[in-house]
Amino acid sequence: MLALPFLSVNFVIMNKIIKNVNLVQEILKRHERYTNFSGTSVILTGILWLLNEGINQIYDFDFRTRIYSWIGVVLVSVFLAISLTFYERGKVNKEKVTLSLMALVDKLIVISIGTLTLIYVFFIYGMYMQIPALLLLMYGTLILTSKRNISNIIKYFGYANLLTGVLAFAYPAYSLYLTWLILGLGHIILGIALLFIKDK
Numbered sequence: 612m613l614a615l616p617f618l619s620v621n622f623v624i625m626n627k628i629i630k631n632v633n634l635v636q637e638i639l640k641r642h643e644r645y646t647n648f649s650g651t652s653v654i655l656t657g658i659l660w661l662l663n664e665g666i667n668q669i670y671d672f673d674f675r676t677r678i679y680s681w682i683g684v685v686l687v688s689v690f691l692a693i694s695l696t697f698y699e700r701g702k703v704n705k706e707k708v709t710l711s712l713m714a715l716v717d718k719l720i721v722i723s724i725g726t727l728t729l730i731y732v733f734f735i736y737g738m739y740m741q742i743p744a745l746l747l748l749m750y751g752t753l754i755l756t757s758k759r760n761i762s763n764i765i766k767y768f769g770y771a772n773l774l775t776g777v778l779a780f781a782y783p784a785y786s787l788y789l790t791w792l793i794l795g796l797g798h799i800i801l802g803i804a805l806l807f808i809k810d811k
Contacts, residue, residue: 657798747776
């Protein structure tokens with residue numbers, strides 16, 4: 612008998628917790644469709660890739676240095692994407708943008724860990740020219756695994772990365788040029804398109 616009040620209180624607490632969890636799930640479902648990235652950030656990302664690869668070509672840096680420079684560009688690009696998207700799109704719906712960016716960052720962390728591990732393995736076995744192809748495949752995978760949260764134009768860009776990654780694996784001698792093409796010019800074209808697309 613003494614246990615009944617205790618069980619009753621626990622039931623009330625658990626009921627409130629379940630209601631809160633359901634509320635969070637409802638909010639996430641309501642904002643499943645991702646707000647488009649800032650077109651400005653995507654264009655700047657493309658310019659960064661072109662400048663980075665141009666400098667690498669001019670000074671003929673070794674492959675290890677190129678990988679470090681790629682990682683640097685990725686980090687700067689992620690910062691630009693998050694900060695500018697939140698600044699530009701957050702004016703319309705801050706909650707939607709925040710939840711969407713959090714979901715994408717979670718996927719980015721997981722895929723980045725896998726990518727860095729594979730890059731290390733490729734580097735050990737001297738498969739240097741396959742690394743750009745790996746980056747493209749992982750990038751395309753990141754985009755397409757977030758397909759519920761992104762617009763069609765970004766999905767197409769994801770497929771383009773996968774296709775270019777396959778070509779880079781098949782023709783490793785051209786992998787650097789293919790990477791330069793899709794991550795440089797591809798981002799610039801995508802960014803221009805995003806400037807004319809409204810959030811859904």
